[in-house]
Amino acid sequence: MKKVVIIGGGIAGMTAGVLLQKAGFATEIYEKNALPGGQCTGWKREGYFIDNCIHWLTGTRSGSALHELWKEIGALGDSVEIHKKEMFFSSKLDGQTLTFWRDKERTQKEMLELSPEDEKEINKLIKYVSMAESMTVPIEKPFDAMNLIDFMKLGMSMKSMRKVMKEYGNIDINELAMRFKHPLIRRAIIDYMPSGYQAYAFLVSYGTVTGENGDIPKGGSLAMSLRIAERYKEYGGVIHTNTSVKTVLIDDKKAKGIMLENGDKIEADYVICACDTDYTFRKLLPEKYMPEGLKKMYADRAKYPVSSGFQIAYAVDGVFPELTGTRVFSCDEINIGSQTVKCMSVQSYDYEPDFAPKGKMILQTNFSQTEADYKYWENIYTDKIVYEKKKTEIAEQALKRVVKEYPFLEGKIHVIDVWSPMTYTRYCNSYRGAYMSFVTTKQAKSITVPGVVKGIDNVFLASQWLMGPGGLPTAAAMGKFAAWRIMKRK
Known part of the structure; x- marks a missing residue:
């Protein structure tokens, strides 16, 4: 029986592990943290549960290959309840509110009542959102392994999406907003996504919700990760938590296994690096082995930026x-x-009663952070006292602004946790604190990186960083592709 060592117990690593165990391989996952899941996690504070990841899970609609993969690895299933999102988000400006509802016709009506002068652009936006509902994550096999027929099938399955890309693929989120005359519509679009994102990303995100393909599994992020881990163990897989890997052991262009931080050596026939790719090629493997596509994106910080967040959790009585x-x-x-910001958000998790004690609720705020912001946090992180003081100071200011917007919360809300981009670097070795992959700007060509390491025959990559925009579906797909490559060699 061939042995596969997987470095990283996030969604990509566990997906690869489940599929390889099913195929008859012996696998072991090595995870640096106490729990599996990577960034798909959460934690408790003062009796409340803070969910770090899932705002919606692409693939909750049955019938798609991604949905079947989620079921296969245990993320979804007949016993897993699904919370249906009734709204994407709402935005308020000068006393007026605009909500992007699950029911896009309701959104369209609300937008037209708000701004009749924008009728043409509003109708076009909703029309193309409908088209964007056809967007799928291709997970049958890696792109570099697809033939002409495979590409033709993929193209036919997303025929409508090609029209979306033609109309919105060459403008960014700010240019999309400026197509509208009403200031609230502009603000709503700009505020939802970080600057630099291509406009089609907004339509795809909203279309995922309107197409009933972006709902939330019961229990949220950590519960989903633990379900996958349990499925992996049911198939005989072994997860070593609190176990950091120091390096991949290479001999004559072939990996012999890995060395742990404690010096132990683990032999393997195959190694999958299912972690941040910057970390992979800074520590686990020599940088010379980094694929050219990754080198290009890491080298061009203007065209392929990353984003993170400064986040606050509040307990509400x-x-x-x-x-x-x-x-x-x-x-x-x-x-x-x-940066200086002039707007903020609050997200309620009231759809999950177990996230807060009875009669209470939890809210979270996420301020988008750029790479320049990350450098700011990285600099002050060297002095932990200064770092903690600054986090507390910002959280207190944010709390005052929440209460000013919602006066009925006076005396009924307090901060229970604060985390910055440095948290993601510390916890998941994330490149510049990013929780998704590179942002593909309109000036840049989208790059999908094959999950192979040229020069090392038996090392594979499984990471959200291999295909934009990253996230959980991409992580699962890359995990499947790594398993697929190994199974093809059996």
């Missing part, structure tokens, strides 16, 4: 329906990282 969903609003200026 009471349950308030008017806070349901994700709500964006203007606020007094606040300095966060290297």
Whole structure:
């Protein structure tokens, strides 16, 4: 029986592990943290549960290959309840509110009532959102292994998506917003996604929700990760938690196994690096082995930026329906990282009663952070006292702004946790604190990196960083592709 060692117990690593165990391989996962899941995780504070990852899970609609993969690895299943998102988000400006509903016709009506002068662009946007609902994550086999017929089938399955790309693929999120005359519509679009994102990403994200393909599995992020880990163990897989890997052992252009941080050597027939690719080629493997596509994206920081977040969790004494969903609003200026922001958001997790004690609720705020912001946090992180003081200071300012927007929360809300881009670097070795892959800007060509390491015959990559925009579906796909490559050699 061939042995496969998997470095990283996130979604990619566990997906590869489940599929390889099913195929008759002996696998072991080595995870640096106490729990599997990587960034798909959460934690408790003061009796509340803070969910770090899932705002919606692409692939919750049955019938797609991605949905079947989620079921196969245990993320979804007949016994897993699904919370259906009724709204994408809402944005408020100067007393007016615009909500992007699951029901896109309701959104269209609300937008037209708000801004009749934008009728042409509104109708076009909703029309193309409908087309974007056809977007799927190709997971049958790696792109570099696809033949002409495979590509033709993929193209036919996303015929409508090609029209979306033609119309919105060459403009960014700011240019999309400027197609509208009404300031609230502009603000809503700009505020939801970090600057630099291509416009089609907004339509795809919204289309995932309107197409009933972006809902939330019961228990949220950590519960999903633990279900996958349990499925992996049921097939005989072994997860070593709290176990860091020092390096991949290479001899004559072939990996012999890995060395742990404690010096132990683990032999293997194959090695899968299922972690941050920057970390992979800075520590686990010599940088000379980095694929050319990755080198290009890491080298061009302007065309392939990454984003992160400065986040705050609040405990609320009471349950308030008017806070349901994700709500964006203007606020007094606040300095966060290297930038000054004038708006913020609160997201409610009231759809998951177990996330808060009975009669209470939890809210979270996420301020988008750029690479310049990351450098700010990296600099002050060298002095932990200064770092913690700055986090607390910002959280207190943000709390005041939440209460100003929602006066009924006065005396009923307090901060229970704060985390910065440095948290993702510390916990997941994330490149510049990013929790997704590279942002493909309109000036850059999208690059999909094959999960092979040229020069080392038996090492494979399984990471969200191999294909934009990253995230959980990409991680699962890359895990499947790594398993597919190994199974082809059996």
